[in-house]
Amino acid sequence: MTALAIHNLRKSFVRHLNGGERRDVLRGIDLELEAGSCTVLRGPSGSGKSSVLRCTYRTYRADAGRILLCAGGEDVDMATANDREVLRARSRIGLATQFLDVVPRVGAADLVAEHGMSREQAGETLSALGLPAALHDAAPANFSGGERQIVNLAIALAVPRAVLLLDEVTASLDPVRRGQALQAIAARKAAGGTLLAVFHDVPRTPGLVDCVLEMREGRLVPG
Amino acid sequence: MTALLEVSGLTVCYGPGCSACSSPIAEQIACADCGSVYGCRDVCLELDRGEILGIVGESGSGKSTVLSCLNLDRAPTAGRILLDGDDVAGAQGARRRRLRAADLGIVYQTPQQGLDLALSAGGNAAGRLLALDWRRYDEVRGRALAHHESVELAPSRIDDPTLTFSGGMRQRVQLAKALISTPKLLLLDEPTSGLDVSVQARILDLIRRIRREAELAMVIVSHDLAVIRMLAERVLVMQAGRVIESGLTDQVLGDPQHPYTQLLVSSQLT
Numbered sequence: 001m002t003a004l005a006i007h008n009l010r011k012s013f014v015r016h017l018n019g020g021e022r023r024d025v026l027r028g029i030d031l032e033l034e035a036g037s038c039t040v041l042r043g044p045s046g047s048g049k050s051s052v053l054r055c056t057y058r059t060y061r062a063d064a065g066r067i068l069l070c071a072g073g074e075d076v077d078m079a080t081a082n083d084r085e086v087l088r089a090r091s092r093i094g095l096a097t098q099f100l101d102v103v104p105r106v107g108a109a110d111l112v113a114e115h116g117m118s119r120e121q122a123g124e125t126l127s128a129l130g131l132p133a134a135l136h137d138a139a140p141a142n143f144s145g146g147e148r149q150i151v152n153l154a155i156a157l158a159v160p161r162a163v164l165l166l167d168e169v170t171a172s173l174d175p176v177r178r179g180q181a182l183q184a185i186a187a188r189k190a191a192g193g194t195l196l197a198v199f200h201d202v203p204r205t206p207g208l209v210d211c212v213l214e215m216r217e218g219r220l221v222p223g
Numbered sequence: 224m225t226a227l228l229e230v231s232g233l234t235v236c237y238g239p240g241c242s243a244c245s246s247p248i249a250e251q252i253a254c255a256d257c258g259s260v261y262g263c264r265d266v267c268l269e270l271d272r273g274e275i276l277g278i279v280g281e282s283g284s285g286k287s288t289v290l291s292c293l294n295l296d297r298a299p300t301a302g303r304i305l306l307d308g309d310d311v312a313g314a315q316g317a318r319r320r321r322l323r324a325a326d327l328g329i330v331y332q333t334p335q336q337g338l339d340l341a342l343s344a345g346g347n348a349a350g351r352l353l354a355l356d357w358r359r360y361d362e363v364r365g366r367a368l369a370h371h372e373s374v375e376l377a378p379s380r381i382d383d384p385t386l387t388f389s390g391g392m393r394q395r396v397q398l399a400k401a402l403i404s405t406p407k408l409l410l411l412d413e414p415t416s417g418l419d420v421s422v423q424a425r426i427l428d429l430i431r432r433i434r435r436e437a438e439l440a441m442v443i444v445s446h447d448l449a450v451i452r453m454l455a456e457r458v459l460v461m462q463a464g465r466v467i468e469s470g471l472t473d474q475v476l477g478d479p480q481h482p483y484t485q486l487l488v489s490s491q492l493t
Contacts, residue, residue, distance in 0.1 A: 013478075014480075015485070016481075016482035016485050016486075017482070017485055017486060017489060054477065054478075058471065058474055059471075059473045059474055059477045059478065060474070060477065060478040061470075061474060061478055061480075083457055083470055083471050084271075086471060087456060087471070101452065101453070103427075103428075103431070103453060104423075104424030104425075104427060104428060105424050105425065105428045106428065106431075114435075
């Protein structure tokens with residue numbers, strides 16, 4: 001069963017502050033993800049990997065093409081859906097980046113709990129990802145990059161969304177915590193989640209990655 | 224279900240207006256032909272219950288004019304403001320007073336706009352209940368005290384003149400006053416501008432808590448994109464009285480289309 005189908009996705013940026021310079025970042029992406037699968041995008045910086053994820057989540061507005069979110073409910077074209085339809089669809093699809101939007105004064109566990117789990121569950125998730133219990137009540141504003149990334153990933157995993165978009169979510173983690181994070185991601189996949197992830201180093205976690213696609217200059221190229 | 228708030232064609236024009244400046248494509252705030260000045264032009268927005276809409280833009284872009292129309296501080300020259308299906312744009316007299324006391328709450332950037340600083344904190348908040356015909360002292364007092372505490376103000380300060388309060392505390396008194404009558408719509412006009420960052424963080428935290436607990440609809444005007452990013456799901460960008468871009472907050476700030484929005488986003492301190 002198809003969870004996410006992307007057809008002829010195109011995206012460009014027009015930089016009005018640079019004299020209207022136009023930069024094509026996606027030049028026709030076709031991609032189909034089976035439910036419960038994990039597809040990894042890799043390629044050089046600037047090749048368009050993150051733009052695929054952001055268009056799919058609608059943080060970027062696609063210029064052309066279709067992005068059909070099929071898993072978890074009725075089909076929604078994330079490229080053309082209106083704002084409210086997108087907000088509703090986001091209960092079925094999550095995006096985790098390597099950066100955390102810090103909220104002042106809110107502790108890590110409370111921040112995770114706000115996204116749909118109890119505080120106890122939030123604490124367990126953070127512990128499983130390697131964040132020391134002593135930091136659960138602390139606000140992430142003073143956390144290291146890796147600790148923030150753990151909080152970010154915990155937020156992404158707080159609610160079991162049908163499709164999860166992961167953008168370099170382990171980039172700042174040490175090898176031990178990276179392993180813990182990948183185990184948690186693999187568990188989400190084993191529970192039926194569909195994953196589309198950007199990794200520079202493709203994980204070797206058993207049973208995690210089904211397919212690796214290479215990107216160059218806004219196109220998928222044979223690996 | 225109808226939206227809580229539907230605004231269409233909202234226009235505020237100071238002056239007679241003429242065929243040149245009332246054209247849908249007129250761009251200047253001031254009309255060279257008739258001298259009219261536009262506070263806002265043809266603004267449309269929609270808000271559901273429990274939703275937060277942000278409005279950003281440079282000084283003089285019309286953000287606060289829109290908010291003052293929504294709060295019935297001023298009647299628009301043209302346009303409709305449907306609150307729960309009723310057009311309230313031209314409300315006057317007792318109807319206007321009741322709408323403002325019961326259904327609308329506002330926090331102004333400058334507390335003296337929203338508060339009588341000579342009055343006590345509790346007295347400011349209680350005034351809204353008196354406007355709604357609450358007459359039993361113990362009930363009014365009890366509710367004022369509950370809201371005073373809910374915005375994290377010390378109960379011992381409830382009878383102190385608001386004049387003796389700090390800027391952050393005055394904003395809290397404004398919030399207590401706005402929320403005491405359980406309004407349908409909370410309007411926030413630069414609620415954290417001019418406050419130091421630690422006080423700003425506490426006010427933002429408070430607004431987030433109010434939203435979680437009350438599922439209140441809010442319109443928040445701010446020039447601080449970080450505040451809008453944190454609080455609002457959708458955002459309008461205004462320039463020269465018009466809405467020039469709108470959409471999901473993360474999309475408008477992450478993939479701005481209009482030249483002015485690109486300038487705004489690129490000017491943000493990170």
